[in-house]
Ligand SMILES: Nc1ncnc2c1ncn2[C@@H]1O[C@H](COP(=O)(O)OP(=O)(O)OP(=O)(O)O)[C@@H](O)[C@H]1O
């Protein structure tokens with residue numbers, strides 16, 4: 001099975017219309033009925049011409065589609081449809097992931113979607129993908145997900161400056177989960193966080209210490225710097241008893257991916273990478289993703305810019 005997602009053009013209107021019609025007619029009857037069933041080939045073509053959409057094919061067979069509907073800084077995903085015979089193959093996930101990447105690369109802040117409360121599996125699908133409930137109009141739920149942002153960080157000083165900027169919007173209880181290879185620049189970013197928060201002590205790679213608390217020099221939260229590199233597993237994370245400190249501090253965790261997510265439903269994931277082909281150079285790219293309600297309404301673009 002070869003699954004492909006691509007941008008749909010106005011020429012795809014008839015195909016997209018068929019996918020939408022088959023997907024939405026196979027759903028349980030809703031009251032009021034899904035407006036998707038009112039779409040015509042013309043109305044789909046108009047939407048594709050105005051703002052585009054995506055088409056997913058499986059071995060060249062149209063299997064799923066969605067329409068993009070920009071609204072200021074945000075994009076609505078409309079008519080998210082999977083052909084009934086192509087269900088349970090990850091087609092909706094592939095479409096949504098593609099849409100998120102596209103929207104992020106075009107500089108949008110968030111994606112939104114309407115899901116009907118009568119279809120709990122659908123609501124769960126969105127929530128599992130990190131969408132958060134924002135409002136409800138009758139049984140029509142609006143779910144939103146803020147989009148990740150990527151920034152180029154040419155030098156170590158720029159990495160510290162990024163840490164300072166992140167500190168400016170940090171609140172007590174915030175958790176930053178830093179990922180990236182050895183020497184990627186995680187500790188360097190934490191040094192900037194420490195500067196920005198105005199905390200005591202020099203931030204270094206804690207070789208023997210797993211967690212170090214930097215007390216505030218002025219009003220504001222402490223910084224807890226955790227290096228989970230030597231932690232054996234989730235049980236040892238629990239032994240650190242971070243829970244108590246988390247609420248009053250800003251916590252930055254290196255090497256915690258796969259270990260500490262359970263401690264922090266709300267977190268900023270900061271992924272540092274070296275651009276491909278420049279492994280020896282100084283350049284880094286940093287991708288910041290928000291997880292949980294803490295940053296639901298935040299504009300990550302402003303956070304890092
Ligand atoms: N653009 C950059 N951003 C961050 N650090 C950079 C950059 N360019 C060069 N560096 C250098 O790379 C090194 C990064 O080391 P750092 O200790 O911050 O990495 P780390 O990700 O914490 O590593 P570890 O996995 O060992 O904890 C530093 O020596 C820093 O000066």
Ligand SMILES: [Mg+2]
Pocket residue numbers: 186187188205254
């Ligand atoms: Mg480090």
